[in-house]
Amino acid sequence: MKKNPSCTLTVNLGERSYPIYIGSNLLTDPAFYRPHVKGQQVLIVTNTTVEPLYLDAVKSALQDYQVESVVLPDGEQYKTLAVWQNIIDSLLENRFDRRCTVIGLGGGVVGDMAGFAAACYQRGVYFIQIPTTLLAQVDSSVGGKTGVNHPLGKNMIGAFYQPQCVIADIETLTTLDDRQLSAGLAEIIKYGLIGDLSFFEWLEQNMEGLLARDHALLAYAIERSCKDKAAVVAADEREAGNRALLNLGHTFGHAIETGVGYGEWLHGEAVGAGICMAADLSHRLGWLALADLQRVEALIKKAGLPIYPPTSIDADRMMALMSVDKKVLESKIRLVLMNKLGSSVVTDTFEPEALKGTLHEYGRAIS
């Protein structure tokens, strides 16, 4: 067993800076926890899928502490305030004090809920993330976004809250199902399209190896994704400006997720289709060449992701869903679009007819 991570990244946020450890067999090693657990009490939040796989392993690394756990149901449809309250109840029932640590052990849903509980319990306690899906390792690891969904919109209730550290153990990806692996690749492709053309090209070359779960390739993709995201977040922690670039594909994607019902499509799947829609709109506006649109769609497809939204959502419904999304500022739809391959911009300046064209092309019908 390797004792040292293959890599440690630092997310630079002043006094809220923290390390991301990326490597194999990290979550069983007490050395990664010790500097970051301040008090004596630790609550591990996980879900029914991850619990049998990794809960005991994490507990074994925390034998010096009082460790309790909460097991949530698995799935985006359970990312609700009502389910979240179970975490708060457990903290109180175990009389956890304000020096306690909450660990999120699982995918993005678990991490978002555990982080939001840590943010709110006694107005803020310590938080450690152990993302066990590819999507969570490349997305939730950086940025401090935590929260839950509301029936009227995704992630509408939440907080910006930074962890003490992130432990991204690549071994956990061996137990991930194929759909989840592809979902993570959607976010990875996104980083290439936002501002890292050579990474996009690397992904075109190495997609087969990533799908075959080559550890070295996965480690590289995670590290580069986290670095790309960390650079954006460090410059704009609370999303006042360019951080919104990270929402490439997400306004379309959130509309899909809300429209089909949380949990039906994986977040990464919806983002995959959303990226294609953003690319299509960018092409209609004359910003992205047809050949580049085709490269985007080809890579999304190669990653095992859907290119089109589900047929159950027509263009009108998609438009209605998009306009409640939180990226919408004062009734103008603000989107992340590609101004060329490997470069994106945040804009509300586009022809409404072009958006209608994309919705018509990708949705079922438009009035």
Place this chain on the structure above:
Amino acid sequence: MKKNPSCTLTVNLGERSYPIYIGSNLLTDPAFYRPHVKGQQVLIVTNTTVEPLYLDAVKSALQDYQVESVVLPDGEQYKTLAVWQNIIDSLLENRFDRRCTVIGLGGGVVGDMAGFAAACYQRGVYFIQIPTTLLAQVDSSVGGKTGVNHPLGKNMIGAFYQPQCVIADIETLTTLDDRQLSAGLAEIIKYGLIGDLSFFEWLEQNMEGLLARDHALLAYAIERSCKDKAAVVAADEREAGNRALLNLGHTFGHAIETGVGYGEWLHGEAVGAGICMAADLSHRLGWLALADLQRVEALIKKAGLPIYPPTSIDADRMMALMSVDKKVLESKIRLVLMNKLGSSVVTDTFEPEALKGTLHEYGRAIS
């Protein structure tokens, strides 16, 4: 009508600094809102008591904006996550975007819930406080504490979140009932006892005038209280150290509030009795002279406040309730005690027997 506030204080918290406007007839004046409302959408959160008195007045000052309102039931027993969700629902149903402003118009409960909604909606929107009780004007105005109660403890779910500004309109105190006025005086007396002896002495001299609602005396007491609190908060925004001094009387007080059931005692009433218990314990430890203990009790009594907890809570129950309070660090009870009149310290170093003595004296029985 005076157009200018009698006083503007600034709470210095770096980029989170904000002004407190203190004076008469402020809440109807658009000039106090304009610099602090960023977008076009404003949600006013108030309660059934305050709505008929001031909601229309505030709306009249905000005619340039889209204004919606939510009216909550009045009372600490409604400071729950379930009631709080009504605010979030309203924001979403009205399709408010992330540049919207939430205004808390009411006492501490309204302010805490509105502030926590502003903190969590889309991970943080703008917030303005219009405290309409004396307690809220001297306590909630400064410090950024927001949140809701949990059946197992007060303020267990919340966030530190600073407003854009606070508008403390002294005219609103004319409609306050006597119990609420006295509750506010408890927190005012607290500032004297934490570190401002000459203010304590001023209060001894001017209590009759304050109870008679002399506007000039009230304005002075509010200003000085906010200044005292702002100095403590500026030095320790997230309560890592000395900010805990502001909890003088609160560990006892929260135990009383939880023990009798939220809403039975006003927060300030519980703090009044809690301050007397802290003074009694300080005296038992030899830190506070008997004459000074008597001065504390006399002033609390003069302010129309209870000195003793309700007889329904015995000493054992009080001890159990205190040990779940969030000021308890890793099972040690940490209290704010007076080391002399006009000066307090945070400590977990005291004889358990002395605490038992106080609980025996003030509670019904101890085993």
